[in-house]
Amino acid sequence: MGRFVARRLLQMIPVFLxxxxxxxxxxxxxPGDPVAAxxxxxxxxxxxxxxxxxxMGFDKPLVQQYLDYMGNxxxxxxxxxxxxxPVLDVITEALPVxxxxxxxxxxxxxxxxxxxxxxxxxxxxxxxxKGTLVMTLLLISIPVPVLGFIFQTxxxxxxxxxxxxxxxxxxxxxxxxxxxVLGSLSLAYVARLTRTSIAENIKADYVRTAxxxxxxxxxxxxxxxxxxxxxxxxxxxGTDLGALMGGAIVTEGIxxxxxxxxxxxxxxxxKEGSTVSGFVAxxxxxxxxxxLIVDLLYAVLDPRIRYA
Amino acid sequence: MRGGSQAKWVVAAVxxxxxATACSSGGSTGGSSSDGAAVNAQGVFSYQSGxxxxxxxxxxxMENQGxxxxxQLFQGLVDYDPATGALRNQVADKIETTDAKNYTVTLKSGxxxxxxxxxxxxxxxxxxxxxxxxxxxxxxxxxxxxxxxYDAVHPEKGDPTADSMSGxxxxxxxxFTIELSNPVSYFTYKLGYSAxxxxxxxxxxxxxxxGQKPIGNGPYKFVSWEHNKAITLAAxxxxxxxxxxxxxxxxxxxxxxxxxAYKDLMSDTLDVLDQVDSTDLPKYKDDLGKRAVDQxxxxxxxxxxxxxxxxxxxxxxxxxxQGLSMAIDRDTITKTVLNGTRQPADxxxxxxxxxxxxxxxxxxxxxxxxxxKQLIAExxxxxxxxxxxxxxxxxxxxxxxxxxxxxxxxxxxxxxxGDPKPDFKTSRDLVTKRQxxxxxxxxxxxxxxxNANFLRDVYGTGAAANDAGYSSPEFDKLSKEADAATSxxxxxxxxxxxxxxxxxxxxxxPLWYYKTSSGWSNNVQNVKFDSFGNPVYTxxxxxxx
Numbered sequence: 001m002g003r004f005v006a007r008r009l010l011q012m013i014p015v016f017l018x019x020x021x022x023x024x025x026x027x028x029x030x031p032g033d034p035v036a037a038x039x040x041x042x043x044x045x046x047x048x049x050x051x052x053x054x055x056m057g058f059d060k061p062l063v064q065q066y067l068d069y070m071g072n073x074x075x076x077x078x079x080x081x082x083x084x085x086p087v088l089d090v091i092t093e094a095l096p097v098x099x100x101x102x103x104x105x106x107x108x109x110x111x112x113x114x115x116x117x118x119x120x121x122x123x124x125x126x127x128x129x130k131g132t133l134v135m136t137l138l139l140i141s142i143p144v145p146v147l148g149f150i151f152q153t154x155x156x157x158x159x160x161x162x163x164x165x166x167x168x169x170x171x172x173x174x175x176x177x178x179x180x181v182l183g184s185l186s187l188a189y190v191a192r193l194t195r196t197s198i199a200e201n202i203k204a205d206y207v208r209t210a211x212x213x214x215x216x217x218x219x220x221x222x223x224x225x226x227x228x229x230x231x232x233x234x235x236x237x238g239t240d241l242g243a244l245m246g247g248a249i250v251t252e253g254i255x256x257x258x259x260x261x262x263x264x265x266x267x268x269x270x271k272e273g274s275t276v277s278g279f280v281a282x283x284x285x286x287x288x289x290x291x292l293i294v295d296l297l298y299a300v301l302d303p304r305i306r307y308a
Numbered sequence: 309m310r311g312g313s314q315a316k317w318v319v320a321a322v323x324x325x326x327x328a329t330a331c332s333s334g335g336s337t338g339g340s341s342s343d344g345a346a347v348n349a350q351g352v353f354s355y356q357s358g359x360x361x362x363x364x365x366x367x368x369x370m371e372n373q374g375x376x377x378x379x380q381l382f383q384g385l386v387d388y389d390p391a392t393g394a395l396r397n398q399v400a401d402k403i404e405t406t407d408a409k410n411y412t413v414t415l416k417s418g419x420x421x422x423x424x425x426x427x428x429x430x431x432x433x434x435x436x437x438x439x440x441x442x443x444x445x446x447x448x449x450x451x452x453x454x455x456x457x458y459d460a461v462h463p464e465k466g467d468p469t470a471d472s473m474s475g476x477x478x479x480x481x482x483x484f485t486i487e488l489s490n491p492v493s494y495f496t497y498k499l500g501y502s503a504x505x506x507x508x509x510x511x512x513x514x515x516x517x518x519g520q521k522p523i524g525n526g527p528y529k530f531v532s533w534e535h536n537k538a539i540t541l542a543a544x545x546x547x548x549x550x551x552x553x554x555x556x557x558x559x560x561x562x563x564x565x566x567x568x569a570y571k572d573l574m575s576d577t578l579d580v581l582d583q584v585d586s587t588d589l590p591k592y593k594d595d596l597g598k599r600a601v602d603q604x605x606x607x608x609x610x611x612x613x614x615x616x617x618x619x620x621x622x623x624x625x626x627x628x629x630q631g632l633s634m635a636i637d638r639d640t641i642t643k644t645v646l647n648g649t650r651q652p653a654d655x656x657x658x659x660x661x662x663x664x665x666x667x668x669x670x671x672x673x674x675x676x677x678x679x680x681k682q683l684i685a686e687x688x689x690x691x692x693x694x695x696x697x698x699x700x701x702x703x704x705x706x707x708x709x710x711x712x713x714x715x716x717x718x719x720x721x722x723x724x725x726g727d728p729k730p731d732f733k734t735s736r737d738l739v740t741k742r743q744x745x746x747x748x749x750x751x752x753x754x755x756x757x758x759n760a761n762f763l764r765d766v767y768g769t770g771a772a773a774n775d776a777g778y779s780s781p782e783f784d785k786l787s788k789e790a791d792a793a794t795s796x797x798x799x800x801x802x803x804x805x806x807x808x809x810x811x812x813x814x815x816x817x818p819l820w821y822y823k824t825s826s827g828w829s830n831n832v833q834n835v836k837f838d839s840f841g842n843p844v845y846t847x848x849x850x851x852x853x
Contacts, residue, residue: 032733038361038447040371043740043772045450047462051442083361084516085535093535152571164571169537256568258536270361
């Protein structure tokens with residue numbers, strides 16, 4: 001187990017180096033000069049343009065720029081944005097917001113998704129099951145912006161419970177609405193995965209054995225059935241956490257949440273290589289960590305899986 | 309400056325002001341009235357904004373987000389009256405010149421910065437010298453190029469050889485002189501631009517720190533900058549200018565999407581909108597009623613001819629160019645394709661600008677397919693019977709370029725195609741290298757509300773923005789005379805004569821003027837917009853709750 005974790009952690013290093021290099025190159029390959037763009041549509045003053053490019057190190061070869069960037073990264077310096085702010089500040093501002101939003105959405109989809117899926121799976125073919133299938137299909141087919149606008153209209157414009165957008169991105173109660181919108185799509189997937197898995201496993205031998213040896217129904221479902229049915233769900237949740245962290249850009253836009261998605265989009269628009277690389281480096285770490293946790297959870301859920 | 313989306317500065321003029329009054333005065337339904345409601349002088353209102361892309365330093369604020377904030381934090385020697393567009397003295401008591409080349413500035417006393425230090429002649433001269441210096445990396449450093457000694461602080465090559473421009477001399481605390489390398493009769497108009505704001509002594513010790521927490525001399529003082537969230541300003545109670553704030557402060561709230569801001573405005577969570585997003589444009593007037601704003605801005609959209617190409621340079625081609633202009637149905641295109649967000653152009657200068665002369669483009673800007681065909685035939689036809697319009701496809705231009713081409717094709721039978729380039733930089737490269745085959749999209753947003761800015765800087769021989777490569781001895785002679793004139797009135801009049809030359813030669817086809825489409829919430833009243841689409845912040849009144 002320990003060796004497995006150590007090996008996985010070591011694997012993160014080349015993945016990390018590879019992704020940052022790739023992103024650094026890709027941002028550079030985007031058309032347009034980020035420094036000239038500061039003049040908007042106006043033709044830049046060539047003297048000042050050259051001076052600014054020199055100050056920001058854009059006049060060096062790309063490889064040199066990347067090496068400088070990685071060198072600074074080792075000392076904890078993430079570089080500066082085009083506006084002259086430390087990238088680390090931008091990351092530490094956006095990150096807590098996104099972590100809160102993602103965890104909130106994540107909790108909603110686990111709690112609601114798994115319980116709905118469980119009940120539907122146990123009552124396969126009954127009204128609740130059919131209702132679940134229709135509802136989840138609906139959630140999967142409605143695009144996020146539409147869902148966002150429906151929620152804004154109902155809860156803000158009609159009921160006046162909340163403001164249409166988030167006024168303070170650090171206030172967790174205000175993040176409820178975007179979190180529900182953000183979590184709803186995954187909720188549907190989680191519910192369907194759980195339902196199918198439960199419905200299948202309920203016919204398995206070990207469940208029949210558990211029932212036959214006279215275990216109480218609660219225990220049969222809780223310890224045996226649910227636990228074993230969670231493997232596909234956990235696999236999905238692991239990748240979904242990463243997606244929630246980096247890909248909440250649409251929801252963040254609708255509700256004006258100042259999270260990672262927004263910051264990243266802004267940085268890509270401005271061609272801020274250092275900011276984009278910083279965020280991506282971080283997101284890569286999140287993905288890798290989530291993947292590792294999922295793998296470890298397999299062993300917890302299914303005792304037959306062992307890591308040497 | 310070129311094109312659509314950058315710096316919005318200066319304040320408006322007559323036509324614009326009338327439009328603004330029409331929108332903001334009268335009306336009593338649903339609390340949308342501009343008069344009557346009790347006002348809370350300490351009330352703070354919010355405005356839809358975005359994160360400034362540069363530190364908040366006067367000569368560094370080129371784009372909207374930072375620019376509009378710097379403009380509230382600082383006040384220059386002069387500014388423009390939002391109601392009339394006329395130049396008015398602020399920190400300056402008077403600015404005198406006899407030859408449009410040597411200026412003597414006298415300052416009023418009693419002006420202070422927000423930190424309590426006085427505003428002196430030194431505050432201006434040091435600020436300008438610092439901003440012009442290449443080393444200090446200010447985006448607008450080339451605004452000082454008129455001044456003698458600019459070459460020393462901003463040389464073409466190498467490091468600056470001096471720290472100050474020899475053309476600026478401080479006489480005493482309230483007097484300084486400016487010497488220009490060439491006469492510029494409207495130099496005082498330029499002085500209203502934000503690059504010419506003064507800076508407090510403390511700034512020079514810590515420019516970066518002051519860029520984050522600016523200290524100015526304007527109607528509002530800086531309170532806080534929560535990055536990517538909001539910038540908060542409070543009214544400055546010791547402000548000595550004429551436009552003292554009628555409210556307690558402004559919160560520039562950061563919005564990533566226009567739709568989100570519009571939703572907030574509809575629920576009175578946001579008070580003043582920057583610009584209505586494209587999704588809500590068709591319905592915003594119904595939604596907001598009297599709280600909706602729809603008025604022209606000091607910006608124009610043109611399509612220009614590549615006059616450096618041999619087949620366009622023959623003298624009879626002027627008729628062909630006029631003919632093509634008359635083949636464009638501006639009214640229909642602005643109403644349908646552009647959703648009423650533009651106003652058809654009838655001059656080379658935008659309305660609301662001093663010296664604007666309505667209809668100076670004459671019949672050439674009126675839609676007349678029969679005349680268009682006739683003129684093109686008289687000028688021996690369009691070269692190759694085909695034109696292409698080069699544009700950048702990242703700026704939302706495709707729809708109208710296609711519409712213009714359709715209009716030309718239908719009216720004259722000339723083959724017309726859009727020539728999209730992936731982004732602004734790519735299209736710009738082709739334009740500056742003079743490799744445009746026949747036509748290109750061009751535009752101009754005013755730096756200051758004077759017709760000279762729309763004419764000399766765009767059509768003068770060798771001007772930085774003269775993308776058409778237009779060169780007319782007659783135009784140049786008139787603009788040179790205009791620059792050497794002793795009064796601004798005389799200058800604008802001479803420039804109007806120069807504009808008439810353009811109507812004859814048609815180096816570019818004026819299409820339409822940009823418009824401000826905006827609105828405000830039920831919490832505020834007396835909201836007026838200037839010709840750059842910014843509200844007159846100091847005049848906004850917050851209603852008592």
